[in-house]
Amino acid sequence: MSTERRTRSALLLGGLVAAAVGLSSHAVASPQPMTRDAVIALAKQAMGYSYYWGHGRFRSDGAQHGSCSGGCPGCTHYGAYGGDCSGLAAKVWQVPSPIAMTTDAHPYSTYNFKYESTHWSSISRGSAKKADEFVHHDGGAGHIFVYEKGDPWGSVWAYECKGCAWGCVHDLRSIYSYYLARRRDLIQDFADKDGDGVADAKDNCVSVKNASQKDTDHDGKGDACDTDDDNDGDLDAHDNCPLVKNADQKDTDHDGKGNVCDSDDDGDGVADTKDNCPLDKNASQKDTDKDAKGDACDTDDDADGIADTKDNCPLVKNAAQYDADGDGKGDACEADDDGDGVLDEDDDCSLDPDPGQLDTDGDGRGDVCDEEDDGDGVPDLADDCPLAYNPSQTDSDGDGLGDVCDVDPDDDGVLNDVDIEPKDNCRLVPNADQEDADGDDIGDVCDDDVDGDGVKNDVDDCATIANADQADTDGDGAGDACDEGDEGDQAELPNDAFGPSDDVSVEGGCNLSAPATDPRPVMLLLTVGLAAVVARRRKR
Amino acid sequence: MSFAVDDAGRMHVLDQVNARIQIFEKGKEPRVVSLPTSTYQDLALAPDGRTVVVDQLGTGTVGYLDASGEMTHSIPIAGPNIDDPAAVTALFAREDGTWLEVEHQHLVRVADARGEPDPDRPVMPGRFSRDGSAAMRVAMTGPTSAQLTVEHFGSSGAAVETALAFDENLLAIRSLDSDLEGRAYIVVDQILEDANDPDVLVDEHQTMVVVGEDGKELERFDVEVPPTADEQKRPITIDAHGTVFQLVCAKDAAMIERFAR
16 A cells, blocks of 8 residues: 555645656646657656655666655655655656656645546546556655556556655556546547548558558558548549549540549440440430440440441341442441432332333333333243233234334234334234235234225135125136126136245135244344343332 | 465465465464465365465466465476466465466466476366366356356266256356265356446346256355455365355455355
8 A cells, every 4th residue: 555644734844746757837837748658658667766755757768766764755766766656656657847867746636636637637547548647645644656548357457656664656456435536638549640530550540640551552651641532643633533543544524533533434424334335425325236335335336247437338137238339338227229210218219220110010110120110910031021010911923022012013024113104004914915805904814804895805705906896797606806707717826826825725715824034133132122121120 | 366275174265465375274373384476376275285386477386385384385386388377377286296377268287286397287277176187177168158067087978968057147256176975066256347438337246056966056146246356366165065154355355154054
């Protein structure tokens, strides 16, 4: 137990001692912030020194402990160093103001520590922490010690100048309810030079306040004192993203904020997190192929497998790249695919140039792309008249051209259907001579009333001589008009009456199978014309 | 201060300030045994009649006094398993030697039955029960709670643990002892501070809790709170039969009170 037994006169003595060592009134002095560890460090310096009634003076080298004998206050002390309990308490707390351990001082007694609160305050006993102190003072006697920690029984490891017999010791001692707990003002749980609440030992910016201890680049140097927070080699002052590593300083939209820390890299007003082209300005967010990659940054906008740079329709899927008119613009995206001047929507052959829009059969499909132009049901390739309706495909002269489109279907050398005269008076029956006995513009070879007497040849008793009355005097079947002997004489017709053939028999009537004249020049001409028509066709 | 009661009922009081042991026997004048220094803090009575004292802070030794009161020899406390003599919290003298308790948690045998230093310094958790059959220890587990742990030697069973709850904050555990029937006696100091001024105590009382061998709490009752006085290493002790002795120190005197249960 401490043997400090001080009366009020002893307190006065303490004050005189304080004055003697250069301390002015402690009421005007002020202690400085101090860590708990610092307090304990000073306390450790004092351990082993002698109990020195009314003093507080210790060396840091542990030398010259001094000695104490007898019972204090009447004890005898030898040496210049040592202290009593309150001398130690004030010295390690550095109150009322900082003072060297080697400077003798005894500014307070246990009375002061108990009843005053100049530079300390009262705390609950149970909340005591390292460097707090416990004091008791009763009837002029008292004791004070520096608390370090407790043990499982609530006993206390303490630093104390315990008494003349023990001196200043670090011991495990009992504590009683009459001890009151005191906490120094401005005590810090740890050293904190910048006062940010983080112990210097753990502070990544010891001299700069940074309670958050943010250290972006984890280099052990807090951002608050790190000139390159993200450690990218670009000093923060010139770094367009000081907190995000970006040595390349890439800034797509040149807004002064690097891409790695810019929420809208391309500055198109669409946040990168939602931008389908975060690095290409595309406020519209157009995405033709809906592949979540905007057209602005999609190398194949229409997703047809053809890169836009080579795609003749970059925005329209056309893997085949058809380009009917070869103008470099694919059909899939061209309004006039065949380039014939007629828009596809109006073009009866949108892929075949067809400025005339000829549509012979009126089926809405132009002839140039219609495989059956005339609508007669016969494909053009097999049609002997592809541009003329002739489902029967009649070809009287067998020249490959149907009659309906053959200018000389009977191949007699006399053309039909042309604006020249004379026309073939027997269109389908060869009659190069165009004989027309009755002048009715129907050639004889195809005239069923050659003589025009109103009696059909097959019943006319004079087929080539008009005899409407059919008089046949001799009743031989040959009309009088043509009967050489009305009495039944047979008359011999001139050979050239029906042509050069000797085989002509009057009994057989007219032989319409007259030998053909050479039609070849005409046929050749027509054949070439047909080939030309066919050659212009193509299938779609 | 500390004290012990021998089998004959004599009170041995360590009066450290006056560097002496006073032995009180009914009907006789107190006998005084002088000590070399006033720094001895605890004493124990060995089975062979010697008195053992410990000085953690002054000389850092354990001293042996013969029946006549002469200090025959002393041994150092510091050594294997005890780095700092100041950590010693109690002294026990048994037939198997001298044991020192460290920070109220484990024992280290520092000397054999003759008082000669034990080079091995074995360690035992807790402190011995009265009959030596178990190791006991108690520790605060919270502001208002503590736990008693009793481990019986040679038993394969788990230690018997007893949770102790209190109404007020524990300031300290003052004592742990036992009787021959295996009952444990724990004394705690409870305080209630004023919420606005912790210097002011609204309430304080010392409570003794008695726990049976099976770990069940048997009873608890208050014992006297000593007035302001010297630091005491062993303020309360129990004899083999459960009689409670309390050392009450006042300003100018000390008194031992006995409570029969």
